[in-house]
Amino acid sequence: MESLNLYNLRSIEKLITKRDGETRFGEKINFLDAFENLENSKAKYVLFGIPEDIGIRANHGKPGAAKAWSACLKSLLNIQHNEFTFPDTLILLGEVDCKPEMEKAGNIDSSDPNYYAKLGDLVEEIDDKVSRLIEKIVSAGKIPIIIGGGHNNAFANIKGASKAINKPVNILNIDAHTDLRQLEHRHSGNGFSYAKHHDYLAKYTIFGLHKNYTPQYIFEEIKSNSEFKFQLFEELNLLSKKEHLAAYYSHLEFLKNQEFGLEVDCDAIVNFPSSAKSPSGFELNMMRNFIKIASEEKNCKYIHFCEAAPNEQNKDQVGKALAYFITDFMSKVAD
Numbered sequence: 001m002e003s004l005n006l007y008n009l010r011s012i013e014k015l016i017t018k019r020d021g022e023t024r025f026g027e028k029i030n031f032l033d034a035f036e037n038l039e040n041s042k043a044k045y046v047l048f049g050i051p052e053d054i055g056i057r058a059n060h061g062k063p064g065a066a067k068a069w070s071a072c073l074k075s076l077l078n079i080q081h082n083e084f085t086f087p088d089t090l091i092l093l094g095e096v097d098c099k100p101e102m103e104k105a106g107n108i109d110s111s112d113p114n115y116y117a118k119l120g121d122l123v124e125e126i127d128d129k130v131s132r133l134i135e136k137i138v139s140a141g142k143i144p145i146i147i148g149g150g151h152n153n154a155f156a157n158i159k160g161a162s163k164a165i166n167k168p169v170n171i172l173n174i175d176a177h178t179d180l181r182q183l184e185h186r187h188s189g190n191g192f193s194y195a196k197h198h199d200y201l202a203k204y205t206i207f208g209l210h211k212n213y214t215p216q217y218i219f220e221e222i223k224s225n226s227e228f229k230f231q232l233f234e235e236l237n238l239l240s241k242k243e244h245l246a247a248y249y250s251h252l253e254f255l256k257n258q259e260f261g262l263e264v265d266c267d268a269i270v271n272f273p274s275s276a277k278s279p280s281g282f283e284l285n286m287m288r289n290f291i292k293i294a295s296e297e298k299n300c301k302y303i304h305f306c307e308a309a310p311n312e313q314n315k316d317q318v319g320k321a322l323a324y325f326i327t328d329f330m331s332k333v334a335d
Helices: 009-015 035-040 054-058 065-077 099-106 115-139 153-165 191-197 216-223 241-255 284-295 315-334
Strands: 004-006 045-049 090-096 143-147 169-174 201-209 228-232 260-265 300-306
Touching: 009 065, 035 115, 045 065, 045 315, 054 099, 054 115, 065 143, 065 300, 065 315, 090 115, 099 115, 115 143, 115 153, 115 300, 143 153, 143 315, 153 169, 153 191, 153 260, 153 300, 169 191, 169 241, 169 284, 191 201, 201 241, 216 228, 228 241, 241 284, 260 284, 284 300, 284 315, 300 315
Parallel strands: 045 090, 045 143, 143 300, 169 201, 169 260, 201 228, 260 300
Antiparallel strands: 004 090
16 A cells, blocks of 8 residues: 555564564564555554654644654564464554655754645645555455554544444543644644544544643634533542543443444653653553453444654553553454
């Protein structure tokens, strides 16, 4: 497929650290010799990366999320293949080719009065690549597992899934932010606004929203729309872990009877290296619970992990966290 760097074993074997008597996840994972053969694979899940952070920069944010995919891949490939992990159910597809857009973004003068709008134009180019890929994966009856990149990619995920099922898709977004900002140039803060504007988004719930970073006009918009729902993190923070899960089940119940996607913004995790790292948020193990619970729903059409922004000092920990999230989501195949 155009704009996709398709992986094979040769692409990743140098990342696998082998040990006598053990088998690594990466040694048993599936590949495609051609994208057109996707439907013929018995694997249920399709993993790919979007190595970009242009949408975050276009939203006045900090770069770094482009490195999440490589950190994730190295960790995932080296976990153990055992009776509790299921590499045979996963296709390692590859990565969306974002190199042209990343290079163009790096060449735009930040003092240019149209700097952010020009970045937004590049985000639209990536939107097109990702949405076409998601549409084909979902149409083939597979479940995409997407590693971003910025949350701008939510628009493409939603668009692609919606076109595949021929109707708007529901979304559960675990996030400190709504990403319902105004319909200006495309960026990481308005993916859901654009999805709603183009009728790709049906029901939408934001779980763990931070009140300090949500404009009043967005609260008013959510409250005026019966298909929108939110749960403040500040309200959850007063509850026990059991009550956290009960609240999460309530939001899942709101949309799980129709096809839905799960968006997981790493900004929602306390002290997680992300584009908008926060000292307040969900514990990582609670996020793992949320992912596992959603994975058990038959109508879950995709999952997207975004905004992780590793550096040289923490890339191994970020990679391990993303690997945990992926295998938690896949764990339902054992049921």
